[in-house]
Amino acid sequence: MKITVVGAGNVGATCADVLAYREVANEIVLVDIKEGLAEGKALDIWQKAPIDLYDSRTIGSTNDYSKSAKSDVVVITSGLPRKPGMSRDDLIGTNAGIVKTVTENVVKHSPNAIIIVVSNPLDVMTYQAHLTSNFPRTRVIGMAGILDTARYRAFLAEALNISPKDIQAMLLGGHGDTMVPLPRYTTVAGIPVTELIDKEKLNMIIERTKVGGGELVKLMGTSAWYAPGSAAAQMVEAIVKDQRRILPVCMQLDGEYGIKNCYLGVPAVLGKNGVERVLELDLNTEEKALLETSRKHVTEVMEVLEKLGK
Secondary structure, eight states: OEEEEEOOSHHHHHHHHHHHHTTOOSEEEEEESSTTHHHHHHHHHHHTHHHHTOOOEEEEEESOGGGGTTOSEEEEOOSOOOOTTOOGGGGHHHHHHHHHHHHHHHHHHOTTOEEEEOOSSHHHHHHHHHHHHOOOGGGEEEOOHHHHHHHHHHHHHHHHTSOGGGEEOOEEBOSSTTOEEOGGGOEETTEEGGGTSOHHHHHHHHHHHHTHHHHHHHHHSSOOOHHHHHHHHHHHHHHHTTOOEEEEEEEEEESGGGOEEEEEEEEEEEETTEEEEEOOOOOOHHHHHHHHHHHHHHHHHHHHHHHHTO
């Protein structure tokens, strides 16, 4: 198996490191436009293989996609990170051009790959990659829901003073302020979370989750990388190992939840073909309204991309 991660910045390097440590593939290629960056980080990851005891070989390349040829999965992390005061949508013009160029190279060298998009604004960059690649919607997916649910579960574990391992949760919708947390589908060792925490505290956690990325930008002056990189790696592992895990992913909807031609996060079965199946949850009136709000926001940003002619 061969995996390529495009973008050797913080998120991409973290993703490659996690994949190597877990021995998800024989070969992991890092590609970046900055001279020597991908080569250096790939070499650094390879040099700790004797310490952490893994065999996955990491290779770096400065803008040479021939080294990525015949990749099974390609993760796109390229693009500018957020700075304080910026929304994800502020990045659309610059990052759309970057994602388009990267996707063209992916299609040229790895026409059978499954593409995972991490670049922001996530939902619309997934749309850009899908437009450019013309791959089936099941093979162009975005990483957002896994990160969002991880933040949600981490905050819950902290509030309940328990292990995050026992918390299961699901989110729908766009990545960011209009995400749709689903407390009804949140459990702690099988126990509904609503039986363990009061509504006011749960709502505070949900609101913190919605702005989880912004909180980190304010603290560090740039976007997060450990959790996003690990989240992307989890998606890759589910695909490469054909685990058929149920994970929230961003993809083009084609009638699911009554929505067409919009890129939103939904629970899906991930396996060797990418998205094997979309799961449709039985939403109540309030949840449907929140999902519609999220759909409207993502559609508006998609229209901005279309006007840019990217």
